[in-house]
Amino acid sequence: MTTPDITAELAALRHRLDVLESREEIRSLRARFHDHVNTDRWDEIGDLFSTGAELDYDYLGSSSGRQAIGEFFGSIPRLLPDGDGGPFVRQFIHAHEIEVDGDTATGTSHMFATPVYHGQSFLVSARFADVYGRHDGVWFFDSVTMRIWYSVPLEQGWAGAERHHMRLEA
Numbered sequence: 001m002t003t004p005d006i007t008a009e010l011a012a013l014r015h016r017l018d019v020l021e022s023r024e025e026i027r028s029l030r031a032r033f034h035d036h037v038n039t040d041r042w043d044e045i046g047d048l049f050s051t052g053a054e055l056d057y058d059y060l061g062s063s064s065g066r067q068a069i070g071e072f073f074g075s076i077p078r079l080l081p082d083g084d085g086g087p088f089v090r091q092f093i094h095a096h097e098i099e100v101d102g103d104t105a106t107g108t109s110h111m112f113a114t115p116v117y118h119g120q121s122f123l124v125s126a127r128f129a130d131v132y133g134r135h136d137g138v139w140f141f142d143s144v145t146m147r148i149w150y151s152v153p154l155e156q157g158w159a160g161a162e163r164h165h166m167r168l169e170a
Helices: 006-038 042-048 066-074
Strands: 049-056 062-064 091-101 104-113 120-135 138-153
Touching: 006 042, 006 091, 006 104, 006 120, 006 138, 042 049, 042 066, 049 066, 062 066, 104 138
Parallel strands: 049 138
Antiparallel strands: 049 062, 091 104, 104 120, 120 138
């Protein structure tokens, strides 16, 4: 009969626990992002990003650094009119997969959104590819890349050749 190596077993358990806790914290980070959008807390979104983060929102735009990313999202109420003033966007996230490697992680998720754009109901579908970093014990977005599959008026649908009808306008 062999004696288990308690030190090695404890280290393996600590690693597994760290991975599980990290995944849950990252899932919460992604959920908070969409909750901020859904509750019109645009000015708080930048706080979810690390200081050197990168944002690529496909044809809608990109930004570098926490402050610029915060300004990008903070400008959306002005740039994404719903016809009655402020924006109306509701996003639903699913299929969030996360791989943790120490203080870094990667993840993908899919989004379905139902914004109002210039007084019209729109449908948006996209995929996020994220890089997360644990900085001083807290998980942040280090990079977010969104690829938009379609952004179309509800009555038009996504079957046509032109699948991108939304723009962030100044």
